[in-house]
Each structure stands twice: as structure tokens, then as C-alpha cells.
Amino acid sequence: MLEIKNLHAGVEGNEILKGIDLTVQAGEVHAIMGPNGSGKSTLANVLAGRDVYEVTEGEVLFEGKNLLELEPEERAREGIFMAFQYPVEIPGVGNMYFLRTAVNSIRKHRGEELLDAADFLELIRERTELLGIDQSLLKRAVNEGFSGGEKKKNEIFQMAVIDPKLAIMDETDSGLDIDALKTVADGVNSLRGPERGVVVVTHYQRLLNYIVPDFVHVLVDGRIVKSGDKGLALELESKGYAWVEREPAGV
Amino acid sequence: MTQATTKKKSLDGYELYLAEFSRIEERERATAPAWLAELRRRAIEHFTQMGFPTLRDEGWRQTSLAPLLRQSFTASSEVDVEGARDAAASYLFPQLTACVVAFINGRYAPEISTVGKLPEGVRVMNLGRALSDDSTAVATHLGRHAPHQSQAFVALNTALHQDGAYIHVGRDLALEEPIHLLFFSTNGGGAPTHDHVRNLIVLEENARATVIESYAGQEGEVYFSTAVTETVMAEGSHLDHYVVQEESTRAYHYMRHHIHQARASRFSTHTISLGGAWGRNEISPVLDGDQIESTLNGLYMLTGSQHLDNNTMFDHAKPHCNSTQVYKGILDGNAHAVFTGKIMVRQDAQKTDAVQSSKNLLLSDTAQVNAQPQLEIFADDVRCTHGATIGQLDDDALFYLRSRGIDRETARGLLTFAFANEIIEQIKIDPLREKLERLAARRFRKSSPTEDAK
Numbered sequence: 001m002l003e004i005k006n007l008h009a010g011v012e013g014n015e016i017l018k019g020i021d022l023t024v025q026a027g028e029v030h031a032i033m034g035p036n037g038s039g040k041s042t043l044a045n046v047l048a049g050r051d052v053y054e055v056t057e058g059e060v061l062f063e064g065k066n067l068l069e070l071e072p073e074e075r076a077r078e079g080i081f082m083a084f085q086y087p088v089e090i091p092g093v094g095n096m097y098f099l100r101t102a103v104n105s106i107r108k109h110r111g112e113e114l115l116d117a118a119d120f121l122e123l124i125r126e127r128t129e130l131l132g133i134d135q136s137l138l139k140r141a142v143n144e145g146f147s148g149g150e151k152k153k154n155e156i157f158q159m160a161v162i163d164p165k166l167a168i169m170d171e172t173d174s175g176l177d178i179d180a181l182k183t184v185a186d187g188v189n190s191l192r193g194p195e196r197g198v199v200v201v202t203h204y205q206r207l208l209n210y211i212v213p214d215f216v217h218v219l220v221d222g223r224i225v226k227s228g229d230k231g232l233a234l235e236l237e238s239k240g241y242a243w244v245e246r247e248p249a250g251v
Numbered sequence: 252m253t254q255a256t257t258k259k260k261s262l263d264g265y266e267l268y269l270a271e272f273s274r275i276e277e278r279e280r281a282t283a284p285a286w287l288a289e290l291r292r293r294a295i296e297h298f299t300q301m302g303f304p305t306l307r308d309e310g311w312r313q314t315s316l317a318p319l320l321r322q323s324f325t326a327s328s329e330v331d332v333e334g335a336r337d338a339a340a341s342y343l344f345p346q347l348t349a350c351v352v353a354f355i356n357g358r359y360a361p362e363i364s365t366v367g368k369l370p371e372g373v374r375v376m377n378l379g380r381a382l383s384d385d386s387t388a389v390a391t392h393l394g395r396h397a398p399h400q401s402q403a404f405v406a407l408n409t410a411l412h413q414d415g416a417y418i419h420v421g422r423d424l425a426l427e428e429p430i431h432l433l434f435f436s437t438n439g440g441g442a443p444t445h446d447h448v449r450n451l452i453v454l455e456e457n458a459r460a461t462v463i464e465s466y467a468g469q470e471g472e473v474y475f476s477t478a479v480t481e482t483v484m485a486e487g488s489h490l491d492h493y494v495v496q497e498e499s500t501r502a503y504h505y506m507r508h509h510i511h512q513a514r515a516s517r518f519s520t521h522t523i524s525l526g527g528a529w530g531r532n533e534i535s536p537v538l539d540g541d542q543i544e545s546t547l548n549g550l551y552m553l554t555g556s557q558h559l560d561n562n563t564m565f566d567h568a569k570p571h572c573n574s575t576q577v578y579k580g581i582l583d584g585n586a587h588a589v590f591t592g593k594i595m596v597r598q599d600a601q602k603t604d605a606v607q608s609s610k611n612l613l614l615s616d617t618a619q620v621n622a623q624p625q626l627e628i629f630a631d632d633v634r635c636t637h638g639a640t641i642g643q644l645d646d647d648a649l650f651y652l653r654s655r656g657i658d659r660e661t662a663r664g665l666l667t668f669a670f671a672n673e674i675i676e677q678i679k680i681d682p683l684r685e686k687l688e689r690l691a692a693r694r695f696r697k698s699s700p701t702e703d704a705k
Binding site for chain 2: 048049050051071072073075076077081082084087088090091092093098099101102103105106109141142158162
């Protein structure tokens with residue numbers, strides 16, 4: 001569903017991604033690991049369409065469409081969802097109104113019927129139960145005054161409501177205690193399925209104990225230097241990133 | 252105080268105001284009480300001595316009166332207002348059970364007013380009637396609080412006011428229904444006109460009331476209106492007060508609200524400004540007793556070439572009082588806003604807690620804001636904080652919304668609405684709040700988060 005070919009991207013002439021190749025099929029979970037500054041978050045943000053990053057070379061196809069030509073909202077409507085590393089607080093915009101606007105924008109694009117307030121509430125009830133999310137969070141403004149854990153849970157909750165084809169988790173585990181980590185992982189696991197692709201970007205292996213990936217890729221200095229199965233994550237955990245940095249690139 | 256009386260001013264362009272004064276003097280010769288005639292006479296003298304303020308006057312450096320002075324105005328009493336009644340009435344709230352006192356071109360409009368039956372001890376009427384029905388109270392307060400000796404616009408209004416609202420709530424009485432005062436201006440499609448209203452609100456000890464003042468006009472018409480309100484609050488009284496300004500986008504509007512608060516009284520006002528080509532709002536509570544709470548909140552949403560100057564002054568005269576102030580502005584096009592918030596803490600006012608913030612959102616490259624907090628503190632044990640921000644929509648928030656499938660325009664509308672809503676959501680009167688939600692949503696692009704905010 002996602003094909004990244006020789007992707008180069010950066011900020012203000014500073015190249016961060018230096019030729020990424022990655023293919024994700026529906027039903028697969030890919031983990032992208034790497035040391036700080038290796039370009040993991042840049043990759044996630046480029047896929048979501050954040051315009052501070054400039055793509056200088058390469059292409060990204062999502063279900064055959066040229067993703068890089070699409071606005072962020074168009075990518076979301078096509079089925080891409082990024083769970084943010086740092087979800088923004090938006091005072092004054094209610095969570096429920098925001099989510100319904102989002103869901104209906106996407107449904108409209110897909111030619112589906114729009115959800116009225118009652119249908120939407122039903123969907124919300126179902127998803128909060130599935131994920132064990134406290135409904136009172138939804139009555140507040142988007143992320144406003146949420147703890148770090150609440151913000152991350154809210155990202156997963158949005159993902160569950162929006163029901164994307166490809167979910168990109170940008171360091172969703174950062175700043176989470178072990179309980180919150182489990183909740184988030186349970187949420188992601190409940191959404192795994194043959195139709196959905198998942199890309200998990202993380203610095204640490206520990207999230208991958210809970211969200212077990214099909215593939216693990218190691219990103220160093222803007223390039224994928226090593227790919228493997230879940231065993232690679234464990235190996236990294238014990239040997240550290242210095243180990244792959246010394247290895248020649250290749251699979 | 253700030254306008255030196257020694258400076259010579261040409262009276263060119265003032266003839267129309269002097270002529271109006273003569274007309275009023277003539278008309279009231281047989282009917283008005285002597286003190287009122289005297290008050291008007293002194294006020295017009297002050298006005299001609301001071302003249303309108305200029306850019307050199309403190310407090311007026313960012314607001315030019317040149318467009319106002321270039322314009323000639325005729326007396327609004329010449330305009331036939333019969334045809335304007337429906338337009339004026341469209342600014343009422345049909346869903347709101349309220350006591351309504353309406354004015355068109357400064358004159359009482361009984362046809363669209365509904366005062367109804369009031370509890371004993373509560374009087375709501377037009378000032379003209381109060382001059383005979385409640386002459387002592389009016390004579391005690393009218394012109395005693397708003398400074399016609401030092402402020403030219405107040406002097407002009409004191410000299411020329413045609414009518415206005417009078418509210419008097421007696422001791423220990425709480426008026427449940429809000430009082431809605433509507434002031435509508437129209438030149439009848441003819442030459443530009445001027446009109447002047449004067450309001451007096453008196454709350455006796457522990458009295459409670461809610462007052463909405465709406466200022467509106469026939470869209471597209473040029474007129475000049477002034478409104479001065481004097482509010483006198485006795486010990487323990489509460490007033491919830493709202494001002495909604497929906498003037499014609501070509502109108503000139505001056506408003507001053509002077510509030511005198513006694514011990515343990517609680518005053519709050521929200522000033523929402525949408526209309527007018529040129530506007531100046533002055534609000535000045537005097538906290539003259541301990542344990543007083545006073546809140547001034549404001550929201551202005553300007554586009555085109557609108558100019559609005561908000562000038563507030565908290566006078567903390569006594570100890571142990573709290574004042575809070577939040578003003579928010581959203582500016583598009585070539586709009587220009589000025590905010591000057593002065594907090595005066597006098598020597599006696601120990602333990603004052605004063606909080607002020609001014610936040611502005613610029614939606615275009617050519618909109619402009621001048622925000623200026625001014626603190627003058629003569630007491631040593633006080634807490635005063637202030638802050639002013641001027642910025643654009645948050646790019647991160649915009650991207651966040653878009654990354655969830657919401658298009659750019661809708662996302663911008665949502666964020667802009669959210670900025671305004673911090674003030675709007677504090678409005679306790681449902682039909683008023685809902686109306687402002689609609690107006691804000693319409694003005695800043697089609698997003699109306701009201702329907703399922705629950």
C-alpha cells in the first residue's frame with residue numbers, strides 16, 4: 001500500500017533523509033528504529049505532509065497515488081493517519097466537534113454518508129469502550145490540559161475513530177509510563193488487521209514487546225542501514241545502535 | 252486632565268454641534284429642570300474650550316479624528332424613523348424574556364420596547380420620563396460620574412444627549428430578567444446624522460441586575476453616535492453587563508461607560524465589537540471601597556478598514572479589591588485596533604490584585620494592532636500582572652487539524668472561532684451567546700462548532 005523510493009528530504013537545505021526505500025503491505029506492522037537525529041520523525045512527518053520539510057528527490061506512492069502531491073488533509077482522506085509525538089493543545093476547539101468534523105471530512109471524500117450527532121455518539125461510545133478511554137477527556141478541548149499519557153491515548157483514540165488504512169506512530173511511546181504504554185499498545189493491537197498497515201517509529205525496543213512488528217528497520221543518518229524481523233529489535237536492545245552504525249548498509 | 256485647556260482650537264466644523272445645542276436649549280426651555288439646562292450649558296462650554304482631542308493628546312496618539320472631522324452631520328431628529336422600526340427590532344432577542352427599552356436615533360421607541368410589570372422598587376424607563384418620575388435620583392447622579400470637564404466626547408454627549416435608558420434597582424432587590432437596551436441609528440438614507448444617548452444605571456445596596464446594551468445601525472449608512480453610561484453601584488450590589496456593537500460599517504461610534512463601585516460590589520462587563528468604521532470605547536470602573544470585584548472583558552472582530560480603539564482604566568482607590576481584564580482581538584484586511592489598558596493603584600489600595608491581558612490574532616499581513624498596558628502603582632503591597640500578545644494562527648495546530656482530514660479553510664475557521672470563543676463562552680445569556688457564536692463563525696469562515704458542543 002505504501003512504496004517509498006529513494007526519498008530525500010530536509011529542512012532549509014539541510015538534508016535529513018538521504019535516500020529511503022521502504023515498502024509496506026496491508027496487514028503488516030513495520031518498526032522503524034534509530035538513534036536520535038537519524039531522521040525517524042522526519043520520515044513520519046514527510047509522510048503526513050508537514051510542509052516545513054522539503055522533499056528534494058524520490059517518490060512516495062500510496063495505493064498507487066503520488067502522495068507527495070497531496071495536501072495533508074487529502075492524505076488523511078486517502079487513509080493516512082499519523083499519531084503525533086507531541087500532540088498540540090488546541091484550546092477552544094472541543095474534542096467531539098473536532099473529531100466529527102474530521103470523520104465527516106473523510107467520509108465525504110469517500111462518498112459515504114455523513115454521521116449525524118447521534119450516529120457519531122454511538123461510534124464514540126463503541127471506540128471508547130474498545131480502548132478503555134475515559135469519556136470525560138472527550139468533553140474537553142483538544143488535548144488541552146491533558147497529561148502526556150492522556151495525549152498519546154487521545155491519538156490512539158482518534159485513530160480508532162478515524163479508521164485509517166495506514167497508521168504511522170511517531171514515537172508514541174516517548175514519555176509514557178509502563179501502564180500507559182500498555183494501554184496504547186493494546187489500542188494499536190486491537191486495530192491490527194489484514195486491511196491495515198502500521199508503521200511504528202520508536203527509539204526504544206520496549207514498545208515492540210507489546211506491538212510485535214513483522215519487520216524492523218534501522219535508520220541511521222537518513223538511511224535504512226539494516227532490516228530484519230522482530231529479532232533485530234532485540235539485538236539492537238542488547239548491542240546498541242553503535243553496532244549497526246559500524247555495519248555496512250544492506251539487508 | 253489630559254487635555255490642556257489653554258490650547259486654542261478652531262471651532263470650524265463645530266457649528267453643527269453648537270446649532271444642535273441651541274435647538275435642544277430652545278426645545279427644553281419650558282420643560283427641562285434647571286439643573287439639566289445648567290449641566291448642558293457647562294458641558295457645551297467645556298466641549299468648545301477643549302475641542303476634540305488630537306493625535307498629540309495622551310490616550311489619542313493612535314486614533315485620528317480626521318475622518319470624523321471631515322464629515323458633516325445633520326440632526327438625526329429630522330429623520331423619519333417609522334420605516335426603521337423593523338430593522339431596529341431585528342436586533343432584539345425573541346427567545347429572551349427580557350425587559351426591553353429601545354431607542355432609534357437617540358429617541359425612545361415605545362413601539363418596540365416591552366418593559367412589562369416590574370417589582371416594586373425597580374424602575375426601568377427612558378431618561379426623559381425619569382426626569383419627571385424619579386427626578387431626585389437622576390439629579391443626584393446624572394453628569395456626576397462621567398468626566399465632562401476633561402473629556403471632549405463626554406462633554407459633547409452631556410450637552411447634546413437626546414434621551415437614554417434609566418435603570419434603578421432598589422435595595423435588596425434582584426431583577427431576574429435581563430434588561431435589554433437597544434440603540435439603533437439610521438440617517439434614513441439621507442445625509443449623515445449624529446445622535447447621542449445617555450444612560451444611568453443605579454443599583455442600591457445588594458441589588459442585582461443584568462443589562463445588555465446593543466448598539467446597531469442601518470448597514471452601509473454614515474452616522475455618528477455617542478453613548479455615555481453612568482453606573483452607580485452601592486455596597487454589595489451585582490451587575491452583569493454586556494455591550495454588543497454592530498454599527499454600520501461606515502459609522503462613527505463613541506462609547507464611554509463610567510462605573511462607580513462601592514464596597515463589596517461586583518461588576519462584570521463584556522464588550523463585543525463587530526461594527527463601525529471608526530470606534531472608541533472607554534470603560535472606567537472606580538473601585539471605591541474594599542472587597543470589590545470588577546471584570547472587563549472584550550472581544551473585537553474587525554475587517555476591511557475598520558478602526559477600533561479600546562481604552563480602559565481601572566481606578567483602584569481602596570484596598571483588597573480584585574480586577575481582571577481580558578481583551579481579545581481578531582483582525583483581518585486593513586483593520587487597525589488600539590488597546591490601552593490602564594491600571595491605577597492608589598496609595599491606599601493595598602492588597603490590590605489586578606490581572607490584565609490583551610491578545611490579538613492577525614489574519615492578514617496588513618492588519619495592525621497597538622496594545623499598550625499602563626500600570627501606575629502607588630501602593631507597595633499589590634499584585635498586578637499584564638501581558639499583551641499579537642500573533643498569527645498556530646501553524647502546528649493548523650497542521651494537526653489538517654492531518655485529520657479537515658481542509659485548510661475549515662481549520663483556520665475553527666482555530667479563529669476558538670480564539671474568540673474564550674470570551675464568548677463566558678456570556679451567561681443563552682440567546683446572546685448563541686447569536687455571537689453565529690456572528691463569529693460567519694465572520695471567520697463557515698465553521699460553527701455550536702451545534703454539538705455538548
